[in-house]
Amino acid sequence: MPEMNISWIIVYMAILGQCCSLQTRHLVAGDRLKLLQRKADDARYKRDSPKKPPRTDFLQAILDSYDSTISPNFDKDQPTVVTVKLRISSFDSVTESSMDYSLTALVTQEWKDPRLMFFNLIDAKYLELDAKLIHKIWVPDLYFPNEKKSYFHDVTVPNRMLHVHEDGQVIYKARISLTASCPMDLRRYPMDAQECSLFLESFAYSQRTVIFVWADNPLSFGENLVLPHFRMLKNAPYTCEPHVRVDAGNFSCLEVRFTLKRNLGYYMIQIYIPSIFIVAISWVSFWLNVDAVPARISLGILTVLTMTTQKSSAVTNLPKVSYIKAIDVWMAACLCFVFAALLEFAFVNIMDRHQLKRVMAIRSEQQQNNIELKEIVRNRSPDGRPFYTFQGIRRARRLDFVSRIVFPVSFAIFITCYWVVYYFDNDNLIKS
Template identity: 40%
Template sequence: MIKLEDGMWNKIWVPDVFFRNEKRADFHSVTVPQRLLRLYSDGRLWYVSKITAKLSCPMKLKKYPLDTQKCPFIFESFGHTLERVVYKWLPNSVEKEPFEMPQYQLIGWTQRDCSQNYTAGAFPCLQIDFLLKRDIGFYMIQVYIPSILIVILSWVSFWIDIDAVPARVPLGLLTVLTMTTQSAGANSHLPRVSYIKAIDVWMCMCLLFVFASLLEFALVNVYSRKEFNIWRRTNSMMPVQNGRKHHHHHHHRHGSDGAEEEIPLKKVVTTPSGISLHMNGKSDYASLREDEKRFLIEHKQKARHIDKISRKIFPVSFILFNVVYWVTYFMLPDD
């Protein structure tokens, strides 16, 4: 075996290999051209060159970020057909050195012959498919765990009193806006594909849960006010302007002897909620106040019962969604 001097590769024939899916490639020339040419006693030549190449890898992102990608590396002859040149894999033609990638794990590779016919003829071709599994650790920390915490935060409103509107409404709006911002950030560095990705399903469902929590409070609030309005109509009471808490209207008439007498006509009372009511008859204020207080407690208990049901339905539904989501995308085969 003889190592030939540098530059001898320019004086002999070398294969016209090119990378079909190349985007950019460079020879290494620091500090000397990193090429090797050896001549064996049986006449064989061994030519080696070190190249750094940037290759295109068509990705399918339906399972992103739980996906496994197949990235090809394609060698093909530019001008020689199969009648003159044949490419074959050597034993142990691919060797893996210890290295780590920030987002992927190299789990294996496959080799095959990709020779095909063109208009000018059949050209030799070899292809290596590298199997890259995306590391989910980054997405668990930056996407999944924060979104789970936001959904759980939206359930806090179920434990806040229904009368605390200034507390429950901002909490619901804050979680909805936070989920919208997080969804936009998670997709900002991805190509705009026309199909639904796994992360889109996750973000949409989390947004749906926090939005449903906000709608639940609206439902409870409307239900409680509707019940009170129905109660007012069924008790034949006519609201008037707020006045003093307890005063009488009198009607004066003249008797047969010319003397005036007062006849009580109506009594106006103000309820604890600030509503003035005309009451016919001799019902006193104490009894009306107890009736209204009892009704307010009853219909608020009904509204609170909806909150109690939501405390169970929302967590159980979210857990079921998680089971279906993770099982489906982990067991779904890659295309």
């Protein structure tokens, strides 16, 4: 029992010594700060002694008595208002397969911390702190709820800065790159317009402690900002509902919304114009002779396989969604037109062969009955066939002639309806 009492006494003395040393450190830092203030006041009223305390001693005195784990208005039970501003230097990599986008931005946050006020205490209006000292100053816990991955830039030094003004105004800037999720509706792809949002929210502090608001000029872009496959129609900042709700209070949330319209130039060159040419090539078989079976078969199969390959390459980078996209409608229609041209030749060839089989059957029967065929064979068609086969050829050629008109007209009607529904109607939807 005496040994246990002695051990408890030793532990109590150690804790008491730690508390005394911590209190002494804060008292010393407070005394140094009061001493610097007293020197500044004396120098303010003595014209012959305008010298103010060194900035290094003043900064050290402030940081020694400063607690970076407590918000500025913690004792007053008031929220700290933080203004946020974004300058986007690059906006790229809008990926449909993963439904996200990437950007690089300079995030600026401003707030007022009364503990850092130093009116006329030193010969400077504000202090520029190195990135190594940022962890000693309280900064808001801003994060991006819809962010997938992100990182700070640190070449050649960490791209972060902190300015402390004499009225306690703190300006914190950090350069970051992030990839954020963007749910997309691809029903009108590639004539679609997408709305991608970037959310900014406090991670641990509710609105009782931190409130985020947009600055007067909240959003700006770099001079050479170019999007590869999109053009930005508009961008606007909003306040939003928090993504996380707790009983203690809601979290402050900000949102910036980008409206992006897809550029059609790439898709016109790589998809639409080549597919139109492939469909038109399939119509060449209508001008070939009915007897040119190898040529018409080769042309039909080649165009069908080409359209199938192009359709596969057009949707390779798209997610496997359950609804039908505009590009699916286009490629399916082109494939149907090409396949219909191949079926048209098959039908024409069947008509010709069926008539030829009937003639051969009649000839065989006449030969068996020893019927003279000289009068029948005397009249021939222009291509050298007997007249009784000319009726099948005439029907086949009439079908080819009708197909030369019906197929192009039908395809032109489809193209007109397609662009009216998916392109022009989409523009009206965006404007509304």
